[in-house]
Amino acid sequence: MKKALACATGLALLFGILTGCSTSQGTAQPNENSQSGAAAEAKPMVLHWSINSEPPSLDPGIAVDADSFDMIYAAFEGLTSYDLNGELTNATAESFTASPDFTKYTFKIRPDAKWSNGDPVTAHDFVYAIKRNLDPKTASEYAYQLYYIKGGEEYNTGKGSADDVGVKALDDHTVEFTLKSPTPFFRELTFFPTLFPLHQKTVESNPQWAAEAATIVGNGPFIMEEWEHKVKIAFVKNDNYWDKENVKLDRLEISMIDDNNTAFSMFENGDLDWGGYPASTLPPDVIPSLKDAGTLMVASNPGTQSVVFNTTKPPFNNKKIRQAFSYSIDRQAIIDNILQTGVPAAYGWVPSSMGLKPEGFFKEDPQKAKQLLEEGMKELGLTTFPSVTYTFDTTDMNKKLAEALQDQWKQTLGVDVKLYTAELKVYRDMRSQANFDMIRFQWGADFNDPINFLEMFRDKTGGNNHPDWEHPKFKELIDQSYSEPDLEKRKQILLEAETILMEEMPLAPMNFRGNPYVKNDKVKDFVIFPLGGAYFKYASVAE
Template identity: 55%
Template structure:
């Protein structure tokens, strides 16, 4: 999933530390007073032990989460809040592997097509019992075409999931069924080795049917939001502040050390870093925000910065239905005419790798990539040929869109200059607030638009399947290719890992030959944190989990 807001992500938190309150219900004790030795004074009772101070973690989200509904989530900002407030059948642990969560155990059939999950006794944050029916309802709701979930395709691994989503099967034919309150049976289309990673993903989280049906806007306000995770939402001042508190009804509450997480929503990365340096927040930068690029050299020199490679790709999308990017040669010309390494050296500065393919290095199908970076001569030739094919002597106005962020702006400005220098093209830059930007991308209101993709699970198909269908929820390019689609479908039934890899590499070759997207670099996450913040889990896919975090 995971469109990233930056893929340098954004986080900030503004409010003061909570004060320890007076404890109640303590057993009264009496202390015998004895004369102090060699004095006429009375010895005072021993002081009571200091009361434990609440653990409060203060962060920044950079921007308003577009949603807190797991069935509608599609970006890293939303997912960070949802992972904190919900729990799936499985959860990715500190070792980056799925571990039992709401499901305490499971059985897998010999043909690897049927999972039978046994659920532990768990509750919603309001104390109501959570059952297998809540999972069945949530999955079928996400697949329901009326829900318009852009992540419905993540459930296509479930039997008849895609058919139901496309109106070719009934709801009852979808392969998920609550056999009783504590047993969930899942039938798959094909053996899916990474399925237990998927069940830790937001689209697979449960939702409360009664609440949703009584209030379709339940996920938009703290007072009506209801999850089953380590934390629950206490307040949400839109575009300003969001506060989570420990969920006392969480099944594994003893593992949760934080009492509160306070998020601010500050878009300016310099302000965020200043807040960190002033002690107003405990963490700045990824994975919920970004560090200001100008500050990175000094932070590196002071050994304050942490950098971690993640399975993600920063790319630009072309709208292939709008001229001139309805021409493949022009798309390739624009992709070849940028110097990726210079962007990394002069702007990003935290070890990113130039991307000449869609799939990141940790799961690469062709490690050397599919084209040459900064191939200006080929780019000029392709542009000339493409314009002749379109019958034009001059390109129409070109607009490059991105969501508000210092790093995105600097990258866009540098690429604007490179396109001007290398291709003689005039490009207008356009930035928008994240939620508006996402909607405009989905509606096709762009020519070239920035986006990032962080893996939802550790398999190349997750990066390639985005562009399988023209009307796919995350395919804003409007591109579709019959052979590409055929190869991805074929890969789902190929049991030989090496043969499957060759199929996917052939598909990625088509994607890069057609260039509906322009890969720019492979991500790293970089941040600064206070030394007393421990246990924050940042996965190899770039996701964050505060379940095990503490402030010592």
């Protein structure tokens, strides 16, 4: 493949499609030495991809990480998805209706929707999946995404029953959702894997069904053919998929490469068709030369990178110390010298594109940071600052970021911070179990609404509430927002909630997301979802 890529195209915030220089695909012409035109056309079309690590689970109700989600979107499909224009569209559902007050949604399932084993996809598969994911025994970290459904939270927290959950099959091809309050963005939420259907017989017959290629039954555009753990995954086109005519790839070859320098070298050598997001992370040292060559692209999906503080133990159980560490971060220096992608600095948790307070809630202030540290230590009865560690997952970019933070905290606060790098699975376990002092955390939008960035902190025990932080007024405001039909009033409620979050500072936002990548110019119609992540359905690789 060519190392210099043509047609560099930036992504708009909510427009995730990449097209090549041309939408036409050349057809091999027969000659006297060739077999035939038909034989040439029969050559399999293969996309060579990479991910950073072994996906922990391909169970749509259990998965929480980006690598798993990308694989799930290849093998499964929800009621809705995105088209080549980055617009939300009907998928397994052929149509829908919503009540005028957005408290009831009814979806019609396509009669030709099938599971990869040939069984029909029915409304009962969606009902089963939703109730199963809400079952406390399932321990779905994203169960709270289903709390918009009437009775969902009560069932998940042991205060209600599955029979009271507001989802039911009106017939084999009609599923109805009754919501606890007006939710105008619910159709968009049905694109998220926690609301995907599940093949009940498969799930109930084998607790490890989602861990092996041979036992995964999906309803998406591809079927997993091979899963060599910690090495590679291979997908092939699903002939039972309702829209198979629009699936161009015959095969997806996905290598697991935890070293991003190796992944980029493979891209340069033509062994991979993509380098950087969402396949991997570009090594920071190559970004300047890619920018100079005009081949670097940046996917600007809504998301925020932060430092999360463990608020359950000293010293970060003290608000002033958390503020001190946040106010002493020189965000622009990190963006200019480490990230090098021109992304905006983050002075709030909710992305500025969602419009709560684009100018942010605070600014860096080294002098105030020193004062806050001194006051916080006095409140905790500390004369010397205790040993603390910043934990991050293994990439060169994250290592450089960690070293920059370490240096800034030393220079401004006089605090020696230890660094700990953890393999991705260990890092995720430490994060979910609050086994850290400070930890890197990046959150990308699941749906385009500020509540998606705020409701995770509603309850201390929430699946993605990594600071283990809770605040009664914050919780009251989140609950109030759920039932407020006036959009402007709702916005003010959420603004007040984020104001509390940024005052309490259980996490320190650093930058809004902007993910760099390069691609083989033969790859056409690959979609980066508007909210982030890879979609292979429409992709092709020209000869």
